[in-house]
Amino acid sequence: xxxxxxxxxxxxxxxxxxxxxxxxxxxxxxxxxxxxxxxxxxxxxxxxxxxxxxxxxxxxxxxxxxxxxxxxxxxxxxxxxxxxxxxxxxxxxxxxxxxxxxxxxxxxxxxxxxxxxxxxxxxxxxxxxxxxxxxxxxxxxxxxxxxxxxxxxxxxxxxxxxxxxxxxxxxxxxxxxxxxxxxxxxxxxxxxxxxxxxxxxxxxxxxxxxxxxxxxxxxxxxxxxxxxxxxxxxxxxxxxxxxxxxxxxxxxxxxxxxxxxxxxxxxxxxxxxxxxxxxxxxxxxxxxxxxxxxxxxxxxxxx
Ligand SMILES: Nc1ncnc2c1ncn2[C@@H]1O[C@H](COP(=O)(O)OP(=O)(O)OP(=O)(O)O)[C@@H](O)[C@H]1O
Numbered sequence: 001x002x003x004x005x006x007x008x009x010x011x012x013x014x015x016x017x018x019x020x021x022x023x024x025x026x027x028x029x030x031x032x033x034x035x036x037x038x039x040x041x042x043x044x045x046x047x048x049x050x051x052x053x054x055x056x057x058x059x060x061x062x063x064x065x066x067x068x069x070x071x072x073x074x075x076x077x078x079x080x081x082x083x084x085x086x087x088x089x090x091x092x093x094x095x096x097x098x099x100x101x102x103x104x105x106x107x108x109x110x111x112x113x114x115x116x117x118x119x120x121x122x123x124x125x126x127x128x129x130x131x132x133x134x135x136x137x138x139x140x141x142x143x144x145x146x147x148x149x150x151x152x153x154x155x156x157x158x159x160x161x162x163x164x165x166x167x168x169x170x171x172x173x174x175x176x177x178x179x180x181x182x183x184x185x186x187x188x189x190x191x192x193x194x195x196x197x198x199x200x201x202x203x204x205x206x207x208x209x210x211x212x213x214x215x216x217x218x219x220x221x222x223x224x225x226x227x228x229x230x231x232x233x234x235x236x237x238x239x240x241x242x243x244x245x246x247x248x249x250x251x252x253x254x255x256x257x258x259x260x261x262x263x264x265x266x267x268x269x270x271x272x273x274x275x276x277x278x279x280x281x282x283x284x285x286x287x288x289x290x291x292x293x294x295x296x297x298x299x300x301x302x303x
Contacts, residue, residue, distance in 0.1 A: 002029060002030050003030070003066055004027040004028055004029055004030070004063075005028045005029065005030050005064070005065055005156070005157050005188045005190075006026060006027070006028035006051060006063070006064055006157070006190060007026070007027055007028075007061075007062075007063040007064075008024050008025055008026040008027075008047070008050075008060065008061070008062055008063075009025060009060050009061045010023050010024075010025060010059065010060040010061075011023070011024045011025075011026075011050065011057050011059070011060035011061070011062055012024075012057065012058045012059035012060055013043075013046050013050065013055070013057055013058050013212070014058045019212055020043050020046040020212055021043045021046055021047065021050075021057070021212040021213075022043075022211060022212035022213050023060070023212070023213055024043065024047065024060075024209065024212060024213060024214055025214050026047070026207055026214060028157075028188065028190050029188075029205075030188050031186055031188055032188060032189075032204045032205055033183055033188075033189045033191070033202055033203050033204045033205075034188070034189065034190050034191070034203060034204070034205050034206075034207070035191050035192075035193060035198075035199035035202065035203030035205070035206040035207070036190060036191065036192040036193070036206075036207050036209060037192075037193055037194070037196065037199045037203075037206050037207070037208050037209070037294070038192075038194065038208060038209035038210055038298075039194055039210070039298065040194060042194075042209045042210050042211065042212070043209055043211075043212040044161075044162075044192035044193075044194075044209060045085070045161065045192070046212075047192070047209070048159055048161050048190075048192060050062050050069065050070075051064050051069070051076075051080075051159060051190070052073075052076075052077060052080060052082060052159070053069050053070040053072075053073025053074075053076060053077060055070075056070050057069075064076045064080075064157070065079055065156055065157060078106075078107050079155060079156045079157065080155050080156070080157050080158075080159060081149075081150035081151055081152070081153060081155030081157070081158040081159065081187075082150060082158075082159045082161075083146050083147055083149070083150035083158070083159065083160045083161065083163060084146070084161055085161045085162045085165060087142050087143075087146065089134045089142060089145060089146065089149075090134065091133070091134045091135040092133065092134075092135065093133065093134060094130065094131050094132060094133050094134070095121070095126055095129050095130050095131070095132055095134060095137070095145055096117060096121070096130040096131060098134060098145060098149065099117045099120060099121070099145075099148060099149060099152055100113065100117060102149050102152060103116060103117060103152055103153075106152065106153045107153060108152070108153055116152055116153070116154075117152065120148040120149070120151055120152045121148055123147075123148065123151060123178070123181065123182070123185075124144040124145070124147050124148040124151075124178050125144065125178060126141065126144055126145060126148060129141060138171075139166075139167060139171065140167060140168075140171035140174060140175060143163065143164070143167065143171075143175055144175065144178060147160075147163070147175075147178065147179070151182065151185075151187070154185075154187075155187065156188065157187075157188045157189075157190065158182070158187050158188070158189045158190070159189075159190050159191075160179070160189060160190070160191040160192070161191075161192050162192055162193055162194070163175065163179060163191060163193070163198075164176070164193075164195070164198060165193075165194075165195075172198075176198070176201055176202060179191075179202055180201075180202060183202075191203065196289075196290045196291050196294055199220075199290065200220055200289075200290045203220070204219060205217070205218065205219050206218065206219070206220060206223060206290075208223075208293075208294060208297060208298070210297070210298045215297050215298070216293070216297055220290055223290065223293045224288050224289075224290070224292075224293060227266075227292075227293040227296055227297060228266045228267065228288035228289075228292040228293050228296060229266055229267030229268070229269060229270065229288060230267075230268075230269050230287065230288060231267075231268040231269050231285055231286065231287060231288060232264040232265060232266055232268055232285075232286055232287075232288050232289075232292055233264070233265045233268035233271070233279075233282035233284070233285050234259060234262040234263070234264050234265075234282055234283050234284040234285075234286065235262055235263050235265070235279060235280075235282055235283060236261055236262040236283045237261075237262070237263075242258070242261075242262070242263050245263040245265070245279060246263055248275060248278050248279060249263070249265050249275070249279075252271070252272060252274075252275040254266065254267060254270070254271065254275070255267070255296055257292065257295050257296060262283065262284070264292065265279075265282075266288060266292055266296065268282070268285065
């Protein structure tokens, strides 16, 4: 079996009396695009900080690229690419200068820096803005530049911390296209997100974290199969009808969730005939989604 790129065993992180990670187990296999999905406060940023060695676990073990953390922080950091949530670019420099400055302090051989900068700019489609000052760039372009900086050294592991948080939907789609193209390079990626659609679109495998613990893990298809089944049947109605549907579904041993003005019955394909007869025909019969999985697992409304 291949050695995981990230390996957390029973990791605990507390801040005073507050608990950020509460026995997190996590294995990121090499060559995968791995999504760490959870609502705000689930412990995603804390996980990222432990991987980069910016923070120290209160308990358990953290290994990154086979090295114990935080002891090997310096070595590990030279092998990582990090795309932070916050924009820490130098706005007075040009796009290319930002990358050149970063390259100079990296482990790249000086003779290879120019080519590496060109490659990274092309990968994020910023070649034609190479000589623009960062202050003139849009929010989406700045994110792409952060991404270029993250991949500049062809890292063994690329960390994307909420890569599209706060962006408009159209800009988010554009960035997803750019990120998706990275998949072809075979880089191992660990991306944290609270957007279900982002995980669904980009990740080969997803770990769902909630309250500092791993609560489910698998490919999107595996997660659907394990937690929501193939189809959801939606029943619309007023509050009393919704309550009635929920009660009937619970009595039949199935799971339902509120979806706006309707109740969605998960694993609709397994509904017994007696329940079908009681509920009548559904208003909508649809494939299940990762949102069904997450709401079922966490009870949280993801945005
Ligand atoms: N420096 C800190 N001091 C005190 N509590 C902290 C600190 N950092 C994180 N926490 C707490 O730990 C928990 C997990 O935080 P974390 O930032 O890792 O979550 P997250 O999943 O990244 O959410 P978000 O997307 O909101 O950052 C939260 O309850 C948070 O308030």
